[in-house]
Amino acid sequence: MFRRRLFAAFMVAVAVSTTGCATSKLLIDAEVTRTNTHTVLAFEQTVFNKHRVRDGFDRYVAAQFRQHSALLPDDRDAAIAALSHLLASEYPASRKIVERTVAQGDLVAVQLFWDQKPGETRGVAMVDIFRLADGKIVEHWDVAQNLADRNVSD
Numbered sequence: 001m002f003r004r005r006l007f008a009a010f011m012v013a014v015a016v017s018t019t020g021c022a023t024s025k026l027l028i029d030a031e032v033t034r035t036n037t038h039t040v041l042a043f044e045q046t047v048f049n050k051h052r053v054r055d056g057f058d059r060y061v062a063a064q065f066r067q068h069s070a071l072l073p074d075d076r077d078a079a080i081a082a083l084s085h086l087l088a089s090e091y092p093a094s095r096k097i098v099e100r101t102v103a104q105g106d107l108v109a110v111q112l113f114w115d116q117k118p119g120e121t122r123g124v125a126m127v128d129i130f131r132l133a134d135g136k137i138v139e140h141w142d143v144a145q146n147l148a149d150r151n152v153s154d
Contacts (some may be wrong), residue, residue, distance in 0.1 A: 033103045036132045040108040041098065043137060044128070048096040048114070053084045062136035069142050091116045096126075106132050114144075122147035 039060055046056035057065075057080050065076040072079050087094065095118065099111045107129065114124040124144050131139040 029105065033105060033108075035135065036106065036108050036130075037101050037103045039132060039135060040110060040128075040130050040137065041101070043130075044096050044098065044110060044112070047083065048087070048094065051087045051092070051094075053080055053087060060137055062133065062138045064138060066139045068140060093118055108132065 043056050043060040046059070047053050050056075057076065061076065063076065065079070067074045067076075067079050072082050094114065094116045097113045097115065099113065101111075102109045110128045110130075112126050112128065114126055115121075116123055124146050126142055126144045129141040130137050
């Protein structure tokens with residue numbers, strides 16, 4: 001009888017400690033996902049709303065950054081130069097307005113509206129997808145639709 005109770009107590013202890021570890025991992029994963037989302041939103045704000053491209057890259061983007069957009073060069077420094085020129089010369093008043101985010105682990109997707117020339121154009125509907133490692137952006141993909149290209153019936 002004592003052995004059964006001892007075994008039962010041992011099994012309960014194992015179950016509790018295992019559940020505690022699983023809960024801790026879930027909490028850690030949720031915190032990483034939340035932190036990654038905040039990093040991406042801060043990057044978008046710094047680069048596209050404050051137009052501080054170099055600051056945004058220096059603070060939120062890893063040295064081994066990989067750009068998968070057809071519109072920007074893959075090289076980190078070339079991407080900084082291209083975005084700096086684009087935002088200073090072509091879209092100095094532009095703003096990105098975040099509609100929603102979706103995050104899972106190291107991936108964060110941001111659905112947004114890029115108002116490139118406020119009051120002049122209809123803007124661009126976009127989804128930016130980022131992969132992060134160690135709290136820094138390491139990859140970026142995007143999908144964009146120029147709203148001026150939409151049919152009136154859309």
